[in-house]
Amino acid sequence: MTPSAAPSITNPYTLSSARGQDDTGIVTAVRRLAPLMASGRTRLVVAFIATIVSSIAGLLAPVIIGRAVDISIRNRDLSGVLRSAGLLLLAYLAGLVATYVQTLQMGKVGRYVLFNLRNALFTKLQQLPVAFFNQNKAGDLISRINNDTDKLNQFFSQALVQLAGNVFLMIGAAIFLVSLHVRLGVAALLPALVVLLLTRATGGWVKRRNRASLQALGALSGEIQESTSNFRVILAFNRVDYFKQQFDAANTQNYQAAIRAGLASNSFIPVYGLAFNLAQLVVLAYGFVLIGGGQATVGLLIGFLLYVNSFYFPLRQMAVIWSSLQLAMASLDRISEVLALEPNMPQLPPDASTPSSDAVLAFERVQFHYPGGTDVLREATFTLERGKTYALVGPTGGGKTTTASLMARLYDPTGGRVLLDGRDIRTYTPADRARRIGFILQEPFLFTGTLLDNLVYGHEELLAMSRDEVAARLTERNLLSLLSRFEQGLDTKVTATGEGVSLGQKQIVAFVRAVLRDPEILVLDEATANIDTVTEQLLEQILRELPASTTKVVIAHRLNTIENADEIFFINGGEITRAGSMANALDLLLHGKRDS
């Protein structure tokens, strides 16, 4: 898929597999990485100073040794040798401290980049609407948050230290080389220049291959996530072979992509070594010529060869760092992709509010379709009055859940408006909306924790209460008895995957969680479908005892639920029709054109 492919319009939350920058120049890299390091500026400065100190110490060592050889040893001056040794020890001690400081500080920068990036990614995920999650695999998102950020961390804490140190060492060594002997120095540096140009020319290619490899890892991660969380279905249908087959396909794809990336990254590393050896040869041969011409000494040549070492060792490490940088940039692409997504459901500025007396919720010519899908609602207009009970009926797939979702702004209409208390629902803050609207989802969800954690989840007031106070409030609302089905009452441990808790029990928790929060509007989307009918009567009793001002919207297939409604809406084929009477609703259900 090309970056400019059309789906970005219909699917705003599709994470492309080909986007990203191909410019891999070091300047671009620094520019993109700089903001990540902003919080660690002091650390970077300290680390950089430490790097300079340790590099100077490292560069001084050959000078001291060279001088010791040329002056002291040649002149058979042992005390001079010892003086040089003393200086060398000082340089090494400085190097010891500086390397410690440098490694620690750069490592910290890496860890904090990792920490901050993960937080930023997670925060972004929390800002994105439900539609985003419909389109992206959990496993791939987890891979982006965990694996891709870690690649960046590895680069920062390991490679960047070396990068800074090596660049400094190389520049230092290069200056020494040229200043010791201009022509010999330039000759020694020539092979390096060729290699650097070659690397620069191929950087984009290396990065693209790394990116493809990361993408494949994300897909693999998605496959694992999907299979292991649905393992019971795989077992019950004896599709373990299918599971293996699916996995093998993803695994093989990942393998191939990784091989391609690995070959691209690793092919250049030996070239750096070759450059080193060639430089040695050039210096040696040219050096002899120069010595022959009386323009250099053997001592100079030995020192020169040491500096060639000092220049090319870091250069060889740069080869490894370079591929690590390409991997980091590819990871950054995948991370930036998520960070660049803008939630397309902003809060609008308050409009001229016309708070009406009774209409608590209204649809004004509401249109809706899912990305790339056909219309679920066409010009739907209706009003819900405060304190009444409404039933939404219709065939499966007719649009009941979608209609309910629009009431709670899980999605925005593609046309028209939803009004809450006379104001466009888009002008409310999320907190305000959450306080007013209670919604029991078709598929109940429990977070890992205790039952109590799940009931008070995300509600400031309830969270501030003691266990007993919550229990008292539950009793007050006749909700506590519902929880008797849990072995250890409020302290029963539950998990998100829900082992040991039945679907009916989860629905009870979701019901209690919603009712406990005193919403103005309570939407029940097949909220009691898997609860036994005796318990269901209890729930209905509780619903009847809610304050008279509570508006209830019920989606259910059971007739008794519909029967208790003040008004029935029939939803099918994009239309919402007022059914009038119960009998009419049934008639529509039975004889109306099924649209699913």
Added chain:
Amino acid sequence: MAIVGLTIAANALNLAVPRIMARAIDGFASDRLVSGTLVAEFLAVAIGIFAFTWLQNIAQVFASERVARDLRTKLVAKLATQNLAYIQRVSTATLLTNLTSDVDAVKLFVSQAVGSMVSSIFLIIGASILLLSINWKLGLGVIAVLPIIGVTFAVVLGRVRKLFTQVQQAVDRLNKVINESILGAALIRLLNSQHHEYDKFIAANTDARNISLGILRLFASLIPIIMFCTNLATLMILTLGGRFVIGGSMSIGEFTAFNSYLAILIFPVIVIGFMSNIMAQASASYLRIGAVLGATTPKDPGTTIANLRGDVALDHVTVAFGDKIALKDVSIAVKAGSNTAIIGPTAAGKTQLLYLLTGLLAPTSGRVEYDGRNLDDYDKTTLHQQVGFVFQDATMFNLTLRENIAFSKTVKDEDLEKAIVTAELKEFVDRLPEKLDTMVSERGTSLSGGQKQRIMLARALALNPRVLLLDDFTARVDATTERKILDNVHRNYPGLTLISVTQKIAPVEDYDQIVVLMEGEVLAAGTHHHLLETCPEYVQIYDSQRSTQHYEPVHAE
């Protein structure tokens, strides 16, 4: 092994370079001419190093990726033999870490550490020998620093491994929080509780950060100490070597070579320092992978391959999770071709009962039988092809609709077609632009609850099963569709043994047997009329549904 060979070859050549240079310098110093052969020799060595290193790198890429792929394949093959209880206990979050970052750590070890370790150790030994051969006294002095370095390594690595295990556990927790925040995305948005998820995430992330900072501190001290130790060796060369040269027992060329070999010695020691990080991480990860690979698998699978008649029986079955008893001494007999309903309050153990019948759950005591034979005796593949299970909550895979229903490439087209028609999905499928090849998203979010439920049914029916287990199947399907579907099932799959967990009595009134299950025990069993007369709890359930009764005539139309 190829890697080791190539590594050694490349490094042996590397070691030759200073020798050639020493010869050149000494030769030049003694006024002999530098011949073209020396240049040729040097070039040959350089090209040799390049070729061997290149091949070594390529071999490393292949080796490490193969190791990663094979480890994953092995892990998955092992998981495939595990039962549900194991997967749930270990959790998706941990398995995901095992299969991604743990495998990655091992891979990194193979791709970077193995080669570098081998070449480093080779270089250290080689350089040591050469040092000794040039001047054994000086050589010994230099080599004396190696044990100090070794001890430092051992101490630090011992402490760091535990921390790495902790880091991976912290990553497991991160996975879990992210996973829940994605699965519960809709709820979180409805409750506007994003900041609570963020708090949970921050806590896990802070944990991971703090542990890795602990690791960092250890490594930050390790590397400089090692470098310092090797530097002390250089110092020794300068002082002692200087003395030897002054004393005349060593030539200047030898002294230079000595320094060059030391440079060769220092580099691998530092490399080992950096690699030790990767090594420690890999060994912690490998332990975690080993735990999965070494986990006990369920006892020997059965081997009986038989065409089921369809008799199903539970014989004094008890299921307990720890001291919590889910099912207590349950005995139910179902005749081939008959219809049985299981009814009872929420959390009575109805779903567990169906899990028992599919072998997803093993009884703590008692027997589960098909045609009078213990379920354990059957070959699972053939058994599962004959027992269809429709789960209560819909599970969709990120596959095409066809694959979601057939869920296997062995399902015949006509069976698929029959299943789709029976589940009343024909109209729905035909209206999709890409029909059966439409992609279904992971959480099936583009489908309504009822559609998913019917896809689940079609998935079970596509097997052409002898026994069909329905778990609260009709909860999300409207009454009309429900009736149609059940009629279709009876018509298209004659002789099918049907066991249906349900909340609604009306659709099952004419069933051969209704079992009332309460708090894990069978309270009563019999026909609808028998239960109405003998079982007060059944009557209570029946009464709770009576309010809907007078609409039934409209219904049955």
